[in-house]
Amino acid sequence: MNELEKLIAEKLGISSELAHKGILITADYLKTKLPPPIFKDLELILEMPEIKEEEALELGLFRFP
DSSP: OHHHHHHHHHHHTOOHHHHHHHHHHHHHHHHHHSOHHHHHHHHHHHHSSOOOHHHHHHHTTTOOO
16 A cells, blocks of 8 residues: 555645545445455455555456456
8 A cells, every 4th residue: 555655645745644544535435335345355455565466466356257
């Protein structure tokens, strides 16, 4: 999540702390809107400090039938 925080903070010109809070608010909102299996994948990725698309695919995240 560190990379996402940095990107948001940089693009919006806000502190890393505010970016982190924004990510948490967004994650809480998505938890109510996404099916549980998809949100669990998202939650796993948010807990990782940094992940690339290839790594997510290798872990089998966000697979759609």
